[in-house]
Amino acid sequence: MEQSWRKAKSVFALVLGPPLFWLVLFFLIPLAIVWVYSFGTNIGLTQIAFTGTFSNYTRAIEPLYVGIFVKSVGVAALTTGLCIVLGFPVALAITFAPDKLKAWLILLIMLPFWTNLLIRTYALIAVLRDEGYVNMTYHWLWTHAGGLMTFAGLKPLGDFVPLELLHNNFAVVFGLVYVHLPFMVLPLYSALDRLDRSLLEASLDLGAGHARTMLQIVAPLALPGIASGILITFIPALGAYLTPDLLGGPDSQMIANIIERQFKRANDWPFGAALSFLLMYMTFIAIALQAVLAKRNAGAKA
């Protein structure tokens, strides 16, 4: 039971003061300034005038930027979808594993997650680049297959052309899935673990196959967990900066890369501020959608 703050004023003041002070000064005020800037105009190199203009927002709906927003949402959605496909069987395996093994399996998924993001991205570069390990293996196979075909009297394969795996959209999606897979597995596991197992057993006893049980029994019951997994994966993927920056090519820019450019090279802070807030609004809309969905789901159950 919570107590009224009046009953212990000094304790209340002590635990309220510092966190509130920090949150307001070092988080809310910086964000508020960016918000104000998004209605400003550049005058000169470093001066920004607060003109209350909406021109930064109207510029953001030019086809170029709308295209990038749409593309970012698409990439994030594709990433989320692939994470579900990859992660669902893993979550299932963890759920029905014996207790001891369970801990190890979770550790298996979580250890890369705790590893520095930059190092993981760098590791992918080393794997995917032209001289990377994938292309090396491919080259080796190519050479040997070529030799074999000459031996069999067929036409040789011709010159080896490495697969283009890096600096394109494929690499960005690959990298985002690599980075965000643990985000998806944990909420899925958490949802599956709460399921009533007798429902699954009943479904299997009554003759439904495993695939049908998953789709018609497990998926609907685990829907809230799946929804929160989607949200947790989608939001960081939408705002990803490092992955498209290091793994992507010139046409794989996402919102975050455009924002960074406005604040660094392009030096157009008001426009960058407007883009930042648009990205934030999109995040909030995603969260609100999930909350509404969860509420409706809870209502349907009651």
Added chain:
Amino acid sequence: MRKRQKRAAPGPLEYLRRWPLQAWLVMVSVFLYAPLLTLMAFSFNDSKRNIVWKGFTLNYYEQVLHDQSLLTAFGNSLTIAAICTLVSVILGAMTALLLWRFRFSGKTVLDGAMALPIVVPEICMGVAMLVFFAKVMPWPSGLPWPLNLGAIIISHISFSFPFVAVVVRARMASFNRELEEAAKDLGAGEWMTIRDVIIPHMQPSLIAGALLAFTLSLDDFVITFFTSGPDTVTFPVKVYSMVRFSVTPEVNAASTLLIVLTVILTALALRFQGTDAVAGGHAPDPKA
């Protein structure tokens, strides 16, 4: 029920013992680990181009240990993470205590505001910090180390302490309020109750929160990228500039060192919290 399953040969729900699922698990593990393991293996490769295995060497570790700028960056990262952890744990515990214990007007608003740093995209927070330290509170340059890291430390605390608050608050949910009443009946005042009853109950979550804050700070690139200057480079920012340049065995060696540090930290978390840290609560990750 679980025990019965263990004894029976392949029970209907023992998905882990079915080969398609096993194959899937192996595939996902290879996907997650192969890049990291090859990275670590090739840090010992005696070849500058780092493509074909040429033999074992520790040269690149020697180079890393003599690379002054890399060492400085690493030292900066550890210092930032340490200070950030300390302050975040204190602020996070206060926040948790506030939201768990008290009833006050505006609580819902504060609760929501405390969740903001967790959900706001990193890039937005990065630019907010950039603007703040450029226009509102310029961090004086030329301060002696570690004061020159102040701007980065402040930004790291801003995104870390709400995570600590979430972890501590989850722990407080299991607190038995009768203990507090008993303490008060026995004559303890507010302060004494907090010191002798509430904080001891919080303790495991304080350690978990500290490890989380430390990792978050050590891991952060985007927000640091916007707040660091030429003489306040952190390890991820340094590696970023090296990676942009090329793939070299030195980066592999430096990365391997950090991966080892991560594994040690994870092992510590396991030791302090038991397997519970990874499995027990199976609460979705607090980063959520």
